Amino acid sequence: EGNSGIIIIAATNRADVLDSALLRPGRFDRQVQVDVPDIKGRLSVLKVHSRDKKLADDVSLEAIARRTPGFSGADLANLLNEAAILTARRRKEATGLAEIDDAVDRIIAGMEGKPLTDGRSKRLIAYHEVGHALVGTLVKAHDPVQKVTLIPRGQAQGLTWFSPDEEQMLVSRAQLRARIMGALGGRAAEDVVFGHSEVTTGAGGDIQQVASIARQMVTRFGMSEVGQLSLEAGNQEVFLGRDLMTRSDGSDATAARVDAAVRQIVQGCYAETVKLVAENRACMDRVVELLIEKESLDGDEFRAIVSEFTTVPEKERFSPLLGEPAQA
Structure with missing residues (x-):
């Protein structure tokens, strides 16, 4: 019998794999997307x-x-x-x-680990983290540095936090390149200070992040010489009935052009990053000494030290509580 007094509510994290019978009119007529809060x-x-x-x-x-x-x-x-x-x-x-x-x-x-006692390892990690923070500070399009620390947490021996502007829904090409440069800052610092033969595996996660951003710039956002083409449909989780193998939307020749464009973006950003780190070597040395002594520096402390050696670009951010641009 008809009964208009009953409302059925359901929740799922995988709406993309629901049976179409559930989504027909008269079943679940209204869908409410619940994201994390702003x-x-x-x-x-x-x-x-x-x-x-x-x-x-x-x-x-x-x-x-x-x-x-x-x-x-x-x-x-x-x-x-x-x-x-x-x-x-x-x-x-x-x-x-x-x-x-x-x-x-x-x-x-993650959980805080024991502080490093090995002087050489501690200095190397300090240069790596300061490389991230220094590049992120000096590249105008990058998010501001929030904290740099040598205190191990989880699997990481040192960490650098940035405070992103979450209210900006669209990301520009300059911002994506800035993120690539910031991620490469640790490897660039190792290269400049210790030499090419002494670079470590500490940049492994950074390089994966760089490759992902650069490939999306080429295959999804049309930000390369390959042109305004979308060659990937985005990340989709494998589920029943889905293809288990990733399919390419282009030819082998296009795939070669994509690889070349990704390599060009990454190599160009790395060259700029190495140049920026080398030009500010004195500033980096000073910050590293303070970081080894104090083990943690917040963003304001870091920018104050950098401003003694060079001009720190002002970064405009949107303050949703105030409704107007705010200087970070």
Whole structure:
């Protein structure tokens, strides 16, 4: 019998593999996409989860919201809980900025490991991380540096964080090239300081990231000499009924042109990165010495040191809380 008083609600993370019978009119008529919250949403979530937490006067929920792009509501709740645990361990009466920062680092990168004691390895990792941060700071289109640290977390012996502008939905060619240069900054620093024969495997993940960005520029975004062609349909997970082998949308000759275009982008960016690092060697040496001494530098400290040696370009970012461009 007809009954208009019943509403059926369902949730899935794989809407692309649902049977078409479920999506016909009269079944599930309305689909609501639930993404991770933006900065305003994160601020609202933090206000809810901080009601039963005692925060220090210098803790700004807006600053936490800005630092946590990509965090879900559960991640933000976990963040404040981790910060509260650290506060209790340190026998403090209120959660401060130090506990918030450590909790963010732990959620993003994993548990803190033992500090490095080997002087040579520590210096090499310091140059690698400072290479990332220095290139990201001096290339105008790159996201601002948020933190550089030599404290191991998870599988990483050192880490460099950048604070992306999540409100910008479109990414320009200059920004993609800047990301490639920033990712290559660690390898370029090793090359300039220690020589080509002494480069390490530490740039393995960076090179994979670089290859992915460069290939998408060529095959999906039409940002190369190959032309305005889309040669890949995007990443799709293998599921029942799907092709198990990746199919190419071009000929063998086109594939060769794609490989050549990717190589040209990466080699051109690497040459620019090496030149930039070499020109600012004195600045890099100074930052490395301070980083080895302090083990962590935040973005403001890093930019202040770099500004003593060269001009740091101003980077315009959009502040959704204020509704106007903000200088980072």
